[in-house]
Amino acid sequence: MRKNLAICTVIAVVLLIAAYAYFSSYAQTGKYQSQPVSNxxxxxxxxxxxxxxxxxxxxxxxxxxxxxxxxxxxxxxxxxxxxxxxxxxxxxxxxxxxxxxxxxxxxxxxxxxxxxxxxxxHDTNATGIMVMPNSTYRSIADLKGKRIGIGSGLNPLVVGRWKLGKYFNASNVTFVTMSSSFALAGAMASNQVDAIVISQPAMASAVKKGLARDLPNSTDAAIMxxxxxxxxxxxxxxxxxxxxxxxxxxxxxxxxxxxxxxxxxxxxxxxxxxxxxxxxxxxxxxxxxxxxxxxxxxxxxxxxxxxxxxxxxxxxxxxxxxxxxxxxxxxxxxxxxxx
Incomplete structure (x- = not known):
């Protein structure tokens, strides 16, 4: 009887140790822990x-x-x-x-x-339509029938159409797409386009370099x-x-x-x-x-x-x-x- 009790006790202890090791391994591998948060x-x-x-x-x-x-x-x-x-x-x-x-x-x-x-x-100056410093264009209205440089993507095209559309049908201009804002001023200086729809910091850089001036009422806020x-x-x-x-x-x-x-x-x-x-x-x-x-x-x-x-x-x-x-x-x- 005592021998059987001893055997049962040993088996119980072994099972407890095995269970402890089993669950400890899960805890260490994180199966029962929340996964670490990626930062x-x-x-x-x-x-x-x-x-x-x-x-x-x-x-x-x-x-x-x-x-x-x-x-x-x-x-x-x-x-x-x-x-x-x-x-x-x-x-x-x-x-x-x-x-x-x-x-x-x-x-x-x-x-x-x-x-x-x-x-x-109306209190910011991040966008605009620009022309050459010596250009005779004084208003967006003067750009009818001209070539307008814009950046890539839908947004430059949309804002260009809406700004020009306040003065005439935007279908009366030709939009010429450039790779980036900084390419626009160079395209205008080389007479590829007559005006450019541009944003900062390329806009301010073009002014400081004497490559362009902005037309009045030409920021995106003129649309809305x-x-x-x-x-x-x-x-x-x-x-x-x-x-x-x-x-x-x-x-x-x-x-x-x-x-x-x-x-x-x-x-x-x-x-x-x-x-x-x-x-x-x-x-x-x-x-x-x-x-x-x-x-x-x-x-x-x-x-x-x-x-x-x-x-x-x-x-x-x-x-x-x-x-x-x-x-x-x-x-x-x-x-x-x-x-």
């Missing part, structure tokens, strides 16, 4: 004035504060940012043109989540104030799979937006350093910042003339795209908002 995020950013929030977050150490590892790639156009996101080569786009967002949402809903919005207002030009986005897939990392990235970018709005001189220096320009080249002479007004997606655009929520501004422009037949279906912008 890596792939970012494609525009090497233009539109990339300013990213430049600030990088230079001011906001990504490091959030313990993020950013794998970044710079591109020359906003359309290239969009392509990178749709090809799953990036998790965040800094920024994506609003036209690309609307067209993508109409065709393939649910691709992006926007957390910040950049818009041209505020005029949403771009959104700062994450892919919906990344947000769903990495919610904590997504939140950290948004926090870092929020800090960058706050820095830009409260420290414009510091932001100017950072922009110059990242765009191969100087602070003097970026100054326009009218005390308006050479970047778009940027607010969080739940924020408000405030200038000398308007007080409009970012959501309302996006929806108004989305409706305008639909009315102008640039998209075949209406878009509810609340579906693309990061929450």
């Amino acid at each position: 890596v995020i792939r970012v494609t950013y525009a090497q233009t004035g539109a990339g300013l929030p990213y430049f600030v977050a990088e230079d001011m150490g906001y990504f490091k504060q959030e313990n993020l590892t950013v794998e970044a790639a710079g591109v020359s156009t906003l359309s290239s940012v969009t392509s990178s996101l749709l090809a799953n080569k990036a998790d965040a786009g800094i920024p994506v043109s609003f036209s690309d967002i609307i067209v993508t949402e109409a065709k393939q809903p649910g691709q992006f989540r926007a957390f910040a919005v950049g818009a041209e207002t 104030d505020p005029f949403v030009v771009n959104d700062y986005v994450l892919t919906s897939k990344f947000v769903a799979q990495n919610p904590r990392t997504a939140a950290k990235f948004v926090n870092a970018m929020d800090e960058a937006v706050a820095y830009i709005n409260t420290n414009p001189q510091g932001a100017m220096q950072i922009l110059a350093a990242h765009t191969n320009t100087t602070v003097e080249q970026l100054k326009s002479g009218d005390n308006k910042p050479p970047w778009r007004d940027t607010v969080l997606v739940n924020g408000t655009f405030k200038d000398s003339e308007v007080n409009t929520s970012a959501m309302a501004a996006m929806q108004a422009l989305a409706n305008k795209y639909f009315a102008a037949n640039f998209i075949n279906d209406t878009v509810n912008v609340s579906n693309i908002v990061y929450t």
